[in-house]
Amino acid sequence: MSEEKIKVIIADDHQLFRDGIRSLLQKQDFINVVAEASNGKELLDTLKNHDADIVLVDISMPEMSGLEVISQIRNDYPSLRFIVLTMHKDGQYVMQSAKAGAHGYLLKNVDEEELVKAVSLVFEGERYYNSEIKELLVTNITSGEQNKALSPREQEVLKLVASGDTTKMIADKLCVSTRTIETHRVNMMKKLKAQNTAELIKRAFELKLIN
Amino acid sequence: MTMKTKKPLIQLIFNQQLSSKLITSYLLIGVAATMSISIIFYQNFKQAILERTFEQLKSINILKKTQIELYLQTANATFPLSENSPEKKDIQEILYERTGMGETGESYLVDKSYTMQTKSRFFPEKKPQEIKVKTAGAINAYNSGKGHAIIEDYRGVKVLSVYSRLEIPGMDWALLSEMDLNEAMVPVIKVRNKIIWVSIVVLLGITLFTLIVSRRITSPVKELKKVMQKLSKGILPKHELKRISDDEIGQITSAMNALVKALQKTASFAHDIGAGNFKADYQLLSNSDELGKALVQMRDQLIDLNVQKTQLERQSKRFLVEGQENERIRISRELHDGIGPLLTTLKLYLSQSGKADESLKKLIDETISEVRRISDNLMPAVLLDYGIGAELDSYIKSVAEKTRLNFNYVNEIIDNEKVPVEVSIALYRIAQEAINNILKHAEATNVKVSVTQFDDRLSFFIQDDGEGFNLSNYRYEKNTSNGLRNMKERTALLNGEFFINSTSKGTTIEVEIPLS
Numbered sequence: 041m042s043e044e045k046i047k048v049i050i051a052d053d054h055q056l057f058r059d060g061i062r063s064l065l066q067k068q069d070f071i072n073v074v075a076e077a078s079n080g081k082e083l084l085d086t087l088k089n090h091d092a093d094i095v096l097v098d099i100s101m102p103e104m105s106g107l108e109v110i111s112q113i114r115n116d117y118p119s120l121r122f123i124v125l126t127m128h129k130d131g132q133y134v135m136q137s138a139k140a141g142a143h144g145y146l147l148k149n150v151d152e153e154e155l156v157k158a159v160s161l162v163f164e165g166e167r168y169y170n171s172e173i174k175e176l177l178v179t180n181i182t183s184g185e186q187n188k189a190l191s192p193r194e195q196e197v198l199k200l201v202a203s204g205d206t207t208k209m210i211a212d213k214l215c216v217s218t219r220t221i222e223t224h225r226v227n228m229m230k231k232l233k234a235q236n237t238a239e240l241i242k243r244a245f246e247l248k249l250i251n
Numbered sequence: 252m253t254m255k256t257k258k259p260l261i262q263l264i265f266n267q268q269l270s271s272k273l274i275t276s277y278l279l280i281g282v283a284a285t286m287s288i289s290i291i292f293y294q295n296f297k298q299a300i301l302e303r304t305f306e307q308l309k310s311i312n313i314l315k316k317t318q319i320e321l322y323l324q325t326a327n328a329t330f331p332l333s334e335n336s337p338e339k340k341d342i343q344e345i346l347y348e349r350t351g352m353g354e355t356g357e358s359y360l361v362d363k364s365y366t367m368q369t370k371s372r373f374f375p376e377k378k379p380q381e382i383k384v385k386t387a388g389a390i391n392a393y394n395s396g397k398g399h400a401i402i403e404d405y406r407g408v409k410v411l412s413v414y415s416r417l418e419i420p421g422m423d424w425a426l427l428s429e430m431d432l433n434e435a436m437v438p439v440i441k442v443r444n445k446i447i448w449v450s451i452v453v454l455l456g457i458t459l460f461t462l463i464v465s466r467r468i469t470s471p472v473k474e475l476k477k478v479m480q481k482l483s484k485g486i487l488p489k490h491e492l493k494r495i496s497d498d499e500i501g502q503i504t505s506a507m508n509a510l511v512k513a514l515q516k517t518a519s520f521a522h523d524i525g526a527g528n529f530k531a532d533y534q535l536l537s538n539s540d541e542l543g544k545a546l547v548q549m550r551d552q553l554i555d556l557n558v559q560k561t562q563l564e565r566q567s568k569r570f571l572v573e574g575q576e577n578e579r580i581r582i583s584r585e586l587h588d589g590i591g592p593l594l595t596t597l598k599l600y601l602s603q604s605g606k607a608d609e610s611l612k613k614l615i616d617e618t619i620s621e622v623r624r625i626s627d628n629l630m631p632a633v634l635l636d637y638g639i640g641a642e643l644d645s646y647i648k649s650v651a652e653k654t655r656l657n658f659n660y661v662n663e664i665i666d667n668e669k670v671p672v673e674v675s676i677a678l679y680r681i682a683q684e685a686i687n688n689i690l691k692h693a694e695a696t697n698v699k700v701s702v703t704q705f706d707d708r709l710s711f712f713i714q715d716d717g718e719g720f721n722l723s724n725y726r727y728e729k730n731t732s733n734g735l736r737n738m739k740e741r742t743a744l745l746n747g748e749f750f751i752n753s754t755s756k757g758t759t760i761e762v763e764i765p766l767s
Contacts, residue, residue: 052592054592054596056592056593056596057592057595057596057599059596060596060599060600060603061599063603064599064602064603067603100587100588127587127588127591127592127595127619127623128632129623130631130632130633130645131644131645131648132633132636132637132641132642132644132645133633133636136637148591148592148595149594149595149598149615149616149619151602151612152602152603191661191663191703193661193663193701193703216710216712216750216759216761217748217750217761217763219763220703220710220712220761220763223705223710227705
C-alpha cells in the first residue's frame with residue numbers, strides 16, 4: 041500500500057544530484073520521493089504543499105542553509121525527520137546539525153545501501169550517525185560557550201597569582217604579554233565577582249577552582 | 252686729470268681696507284691739525300716778533316732823531332755841515348750808541364742825494380759819501396716823511412728799516428734805523444724748529460695711536476668678516492667669537508655668536524628631519540623665525556606623510572591579502588560546491604548503472620576526498636562558517652592524527668559573530684605557519700595552543716617544547732624567515748602585535764589582534 045511508503049523530500053541545490061538520489065531511492069519500493077527543493081526557501085514552500093516523513097537536506101544551499109531550515113520548522117512539523125546529506129566531513133558541521141535537530145548525518149558519497157538503511161532507521165524513530173561520523177563528533181571537545189568556571193588558562197594564571205607571583209613573573213612563565221595576564225585577571229574577577237586579588241583567590245578556593 | 256682717471260682713483264680710495272681707511276683718516280686729520288696749528292702759530296709769532304722789532308727800531312729812530320735835532324738846535328752850526336766838522340763827529344757819536352740794535356742794527360743819515368752822511372757799521376773804513384743808499388727806505392723817507400718796511404739796504408741785504416726825515420732847517424737829512432731781517436728772525440727760527448720737532452713727535456704719537464686703535468677696531472670686524480664668509484658658503488664655524496668691546500661691533504659679535512648657535516640648532520634640526528627622525532624637537536628663535544617655522548612645518552608634514560604612507564601601505568597590503576584570500580575562498584568554494592557535487596553525482600549514477608565495481612567507487616571516493624582536502628587547504632569551510640576557534644580545533648586534530656605531536660588546545664572564543672572574517676583568516680594562516688614550523692624544525696613533543704577572545708581583542712598563543720632557534724639569525728632557513736615575516740606582516744596589517752621568544756627549551760609565539 042502506498043500508505044506504507046516512506047515519503048521523502050530531497051532538498052539540494054544540485055539538479056543532477058537530486059536526480060541521482062531520486063532514482064536511487066525510487067528503486068526501493070517502500071520509498072517514495074514526493075517532492076524536491078533546490079534551496080531553503082523552496083523547501084519551506086514545498087513542505088506546505090506536500091506531506092512528508094523524511095527530508096534529505098543539504099547544509100550549503102543558497103537563500104537559506106539547510107540547518108537554518110531545520111531549526112526553523114522543527115516545531116511546525118514535529119513528526120518530520122531530517123537527515124543531513126552533505127559534502128562536509130567536519131565535526132563542527134555534525135555538531136551543528138545535531139544541535140539544529142537533525143536525526144541523521146550522511147556524506148554525499150554515501151553508498152546506496154547505507155542511504156536506504158539510514159532512511160529506514162530514521163523513519164522508525166532512530167538516529168543515524170555512523171561510526172565514522174560519530175568519531176568526528178565525539179572527539180569534538182570544544183565548546184564555544186562561556187562557562188562560569190575558569191578556563192584552563194585562567195586557572196593557570198590564578199594558581200600563579202595565588203602563589204604570589206607578580207603579573208610580570210606570570211607573563212614570563214606563561215610566555216605571554218603582561219597585558220594578557222592583566223586581562224585574564226580582570227576577567228576572572230568579573231566572573232567570580234571579586235573586587236581585588238585577595239577576594240579573587242578566596243572565591244576561587246571557595247569554589248574549589250584551585251586547591 | 253680726466254674724469255676717467257679720476258674715477259679709478261676714487262674707487263681705489265674706497266676700495267682700501269678698513270684699517271687703511273682708518274689709519275689714513277686719522278693720520279690725515281692729525282697731520283692737518285698739527286700743521287694748521289703749527290703754521291698759524293708760527294705766522295703769528297713771526298708777525299709779533301717783527302712788529303716788536305719794528306717797534307724797537309722805531310723808538311730807537313725817534314730817540315736818535317730827537318737827540319740829533321736837539322743837538323743841532325743848540326749847536327751853532329753852519330749848513331751844510333762839512334765832512335770833518337765837529338758837529339758831524341758828535342752826530343756820529345750819537346749814532347754809534349747802538350744799544351738795542353743787536354749785531355746788525357745801525358742807524359745812519361742820508362741826504363737827498365741818497366748818499367750816506369754817517370759811517371756805515373758794515374763798511375767802517377769807507378767814507379760815507381762813497382756809499383750810495385738809493386733804497387726803498389730812503390726813497391720812502393723823502394716821500395712820506397716816516398714809516399717802516401722790510402727792504403733791501405745799500406748792501407743788498409734784507410733789513411727791517413725804520414725811516415724818518417729830520418726836521419732841521421737848512422738840512423734835508425733822513426734818519427734810517429735798520430736791522431738785518433735774519434737777526435730779527437732768529438727767535439722765530441728757533442721756535443719754528445721747536446715746532447717742527449714737536450710736530451714730528453706728535454705725528455709719531457698719532458700714528459702709533461692710530462695703528463693701535465685701528466687694529467682694535469678692525470680686528471673684530473675682520474673676524475666677523477671671516478665668519479660671514481664662512482656662513483655664506485654654508486659653513487658653520489665651530490668656535491665662538493670673542494667679544495672685546497661693548498660698542499656696536501661688540502654687540503654685532505654677540506649677535507653673530509647667537510646667530511651661529513641658532514643656525515647650528517636649525518641645521519641640526521634639519522639634519523634630524525632629513526635622517527628621518529621626526530621626533531626631533533625645535534624651539535623657534537623668535538615669533539618671526541621664518542626658517543624655523545618652515546622647518547617645523549616641513550617636519551610635521553613629513554610626519555603626516557609618513558603616517559599616511561604607512562596607512563596607505565598597510566591598506567594596499569590588506570587589499571592584496573584580502574584579494575588573495577578572497578580568491579582562495581572562491582576557488583575553494585568552486586571546488587567544494589562545483590566539482591564535489593559532480594563527483595558525488597557521478598558516483599551515484601555509476602553505482603546505479605551497475606557498471607561500477609568497488610575499485611571504481613573507491614577511486615571516486617578518493618577523488619572526492621582529494622577535492623575536499625585541496626579545498627580545505629585553500630580555505631577551510633569551517634573557518635568561514637564557524638570561525639577560528641572551531642577551525643583550529645579541526646585543524647589541530649588532523650595534524651595530531653598525522654604526527655606524533657601532543658596538542659593541548661584551548662578555545663576561548665565567546666562570540667564568533669564579533670570576530671571579523673579577515674581576522675579569523677589571518678589567525679588561521681598564522682597558526683598554519685606556526686604549526687608548520689614546529690613540524691619542520693622544532694623537534695618538539697608537546698604543543699600548547701590557545702585562542703582567547705577578550706572584549707577588545709583576540710589573542711592567539713602557541714608554545715612548543717622543542718629546541719628553539721636563534722631569533723637574530725633569520726637566515727637559518729629561508730622558509731622559516733619568510734614564514735616569520737609573513738606572520739608579522741599579517742599581524743601588522745590588522746594593527747596587531749606580534750611577540751616571539753625562543754630559548755633552547757622551546758618557542759613561544761603570541762599574537763594580539765584588536766577588535767574594533
